[in-house]
Amino acid sequence: MGDEAEIEQLIADTAKGDYTLKYPKSGNYRSAIVMTDLDGDGTSEAIAFYREKGNTTSIHMLVMYDDNGSWKLSSDFVTETTDIDCVDFANVDGNGALEIFVGYATYSPNVNFLSCYSYGGGTTQANTAGQNYSAFYCGDLNSDGMDEVLTLSLYSTENEARASMLSYDAEKKSMFAKATVPMDPNVVKYKNVTICDLDNKTKGIVVDGSFASEEINTQVIYYNNELSLLRNPLFKDKTKNLTQRTIPVICADINNDQLYEIPVVSQLPHSGSEGTETVADKIIWNSFDLGSETLVQSVSMVANYDLKYTVKMPEKWQKDTVTALINSENNST
DSSP states (O other): OOOHHHHHHHHHHHHSOEEOOOOOSSSOOOSSSEEEEESSSSOOOOEEEEEETTTTTTEEEEEEEEEETTEEEEEEEEOOOOOOEEEEEEEOOOSSSOOOEEEEEETTTEEEEEEEEEEEEEEEEEEEEEEEEEEEEEEEEESSSSOOOEEEEEEOSSSOOOEEEEEETTTTTTEEEEEEEEOTTOEEEEEEEEEEEEEESSSEEEEEOOTTSEEEEEEEEEEETTTTTTEETBTTBBEEEOTTTOOOOOOBBBSSSSSEEOOOOEOOOOOOOOOOGGOOEEEEEEEEEETTTTEEEEEEEEEEETTEEEOOOOOGGSSSSOOOOOBBBTTBO
16 A cells, blocks of 8 residues: 555545545645645654534644554644645754644635644644734845744734734744734735745745735735844835836846846827727836945836737837837737
8 A cells, every 4th residue: 555545545544534625725835635744854854734524613633644654643633724725844943853833724815824733753733823814925024044924914994904924932832923014905915926036035024915906016925134124115105106006017136136126117209099908008127225225226128918919128228118009900009
């Protein structure tokens, strides 16, 4: 019997009856059975979620390990929840082992709660995390050699719109919010979120979020070690974010410099009689300068996503008045 079959049999034996495997809805790990090496011994452990037949209010999380070729159960955690939002792993205490982070859904839209578990020597313990969130991401955000967890929360009746950086307290065996920063409360959905390098020594999170109107803006979240603060410099309360745009363009590495560029969009000049579907936009792609916390122009282009074209603008055009016109006779721009 192979590993997968043994694991499935161990799940069935533990469930002792009919059950349904549950799949994480978001994140990088969406399999019913997640395999990863938690303790760094070169052998993967297995994590699985299931719901007993007829039970709609709780889910089991099993942590299983290979003991000399035989799969055994480490722990069976039962959590009151409607679903599994996300699973991720991070080395938050610097010991080389990976903690398990699980986001459990609640009955409130866009509100999940975070749990943390540590595995070692065949046993698994639950640590305190205690955070509600809409999305979470793991990475070393303050260059201390250990991972942090960044939670993002959309505005709701239960939560303010904010980002929180969670670090691990070894004495209390718990995660705590080391720093928080407000986010745009008008964002109702995260369209694209990426942990990336902001320069050669600082990681941050670039967040493209959409409004109810489908407009998009970008927020950049990072931890400033000198100030010991979590920063979100592109967001200012009651001030329009200069990245706010109506076209569906998200941040990307445009010039292959291993850094994400941020788009600032404006409509090109056009006549009042011209149909909106033919009007092109000027997109200025900007790098984010950490020192000044400002956008620095990198590449400019003209684009119309309805008509499916983009044209890179030469530097000599930058200060001139430029527009794009449709020639309906030969279907050209």
